[in-house]
Every structure is written in C-alpha cells, then in structure tokens.
Amino acid sequence: NAGVTQTPKFQVLKTGQSMTLQCAQDMNHEYMSWYRQDPGMGLRLIHYSVGAGITDQGEVPNGYNVSRSTTEDFPLRLLSAAPSQTSVYFCASNPAGDGYEQYFGPGTRLTVT
Amino acid sequence: GENVEQHPSTLSVQEGDSAVIKCTYSDSASNYFPWYKQELGKRPQLIIDIRSNVGEKKDQRIAVTLNKTAKHFSLHITETQPEDSAVYFCAAANSGGSNYKLTFGKGTLLTVNP
Numbered sequence: 001n002a003g004v005t006q007t008p009k010f011q012v013l014k015t016g017q018s019m020t021l022q023c024a025q026d027m028n029h030e031y032m033s034w035y036r037q038d039p040g041m042g043l044r045l046i047h048y049s050v051g052a053g054i055t056d057q058g059e060v061p062n063g064y065n066v067s068r069s070t071t072e073d074f075p076l077r078l079l080s081a082a083p084s085q086t087s088v089y090f091c092a093s094n095p096a097g098d099g100y101e102q103y104f105g106p107g108t109r110l111t112v113t
Numbered sequence: 114g115e116n117v118e119q120h121p122s123t124l125s126v127q128e129g130d131s132a133v134i135k136c137t138y139s140d141s142a143s144n145y146f147p148w149y150k151q152e153l154g155k156r157p158q159l160i161i162d163i164r165s166n167v168g169e170k171k172d173q174r175i176a177v178t179l180n181k182t183a184k185h186f187s188l189h190i191t192e193t194q195p196e197d198s199a200v201y202f203c204a205a206a207n208s209g210g211s212n213y214k215l216t217f218g219k220g221t222l223l224t225v226n227p
C-alpha cells in the first residue's frame with residue numbers, strides 16, 4: 001500500500017494563477033479531507049468528503065474547490081492563487097465509522113508570489 | 114462549530130522529565146479526541162486517542178486523560194527522550210452520524226533537552 005499520496009511536493013505560483021493539488025489513497029477509505037497548515041495556526045480543515053460524489057466545506061473553504069468522482073482521488077483546486085494561500089497542504093483519509101485514525105499524506109508546500 | 118484551545122504553545126523539558134499538554138473543547142457533542150505528533154518536515158501521525166466513554170488511556174510512556182464535565186483533555190508523556198521532540202496537536206470530533214471532521218488545536222512545540 002502506498003497509503004495517501006500527494007503531488008506535487010513543492011509548487012510556486014504567481015498571484016492569479018490556478019492549479020490543482022492531487023491526492024490519492026489506496027486504502028479504500030470513505031472519508032477524505034484537505035487541511036492547510038500555517039505557523040502557529042495548527043491544521044485547519046478546508047474541505048472534506050464522506051464518499052464519492054459528496055463534499056462539504058470545512059473551516060477555511062474560500063478560494064478552494066474540490067470534487068470526489070472516485071473513492072481514491074480527492075483533488076484540491078486553487079481557482080486564482082493569492083499570497084494568503086501560501087501554506088503547507090495536507091490531504092488525509094480515514095475509514096467511515098466511529099473515530100478512526102486519519103492517515104495524512106506527505107504534504108505539498110505551496111508558495112504564491 | 115467546535116473550538117479547540119491548546120496550551121502551552123511551547124514546552125521545554127529535560128530528558129527524563131514528564132511533559133503535560135492540555136486542551137479544552139467547546140462542543141459537548143464531541144466524543145473522539147486524538148493526539149497527533151508531527152516531526153519537523155514530516156506529516157502528522159496519530160500517537161494516541163480517547164473516546165468520551167473512557168476517562169484515561171495509556172500506551173507505554175504516553176497517556177491521555179479526559180474530563181467530559183470540564184470539557185478538557187490532556188496528554189502526558191513520562192520519561193521524555195530527545196526523540197519525543199516534535200509538535201503535538203490535540204483534536205476533537207463528533208464521530209457519530211454521517212459527518213466526520215477533526216478540529217485541531219494550534220499545536221505545542223515540545224523540546225526535550227539531553
């Protein structure tokens with residue numbers, strides 16, 4: 001099992017550019033989530049999905065879109081990048097049910113200039 | 114929504130001492146409380162979790178306690194070692210129903226000095 005994978009590892013964008021952060025998991029987990037991590041702010045939930053075709057907003061959804069067409073993939077789209085979106089992005093997955101561990105991907109470090 | 118406060122933000126201890134990190138939560142419906150450890154440049158990894166029907170859980174040198182009435186839970190690390198140095202995050206979730214989302218605290222940077 002590869003677990004949760006994310007691409008790219010690093011990315012530099014100019015303000016206004018768009019891009020997609022990729023996330024995939026091979027553990028057949030129903031739930032997937034995107035977090036951003038900023039210094040002193042912990043991990044903040046951007047969007048999450050409880051199954052294919054179902055997504056919902058987290059704490060900081062503005063400027064990001066997601067879709068979940070398959071169980072395995074959960075891409076995060078930045079529509080028009082802003083410097084405030086400079087962050088480390090983590091994707092995570094876990095089985096449905098009562099309090100299962102979230103497995104995190106290795107992260108994507110994004111810089112918007 | 115849920116709000117999780119975590120203290121202290123930084124903690125420095127001598128090797129062999131104990132370390133305690135405390136968290137409070139606001140949503141009385143929260144019933145699942147995991148702790149994650151994140152080493153520098155790495156992804157967060159679960160180290161221990163507790164559910165609301167349990168008051169305390171231990172795993173070797175780490176333990177977590179939960180006080181539902183006061184809405185706070187704590188991580189205890191005994192006999193600290195340099196490899197315990199990392200950022201620790203508490204989190205809370207209501208794992209019932211069809212939704213599952215974790216709300217994290219802001220983290221505690223633990224430094225264990227040899």
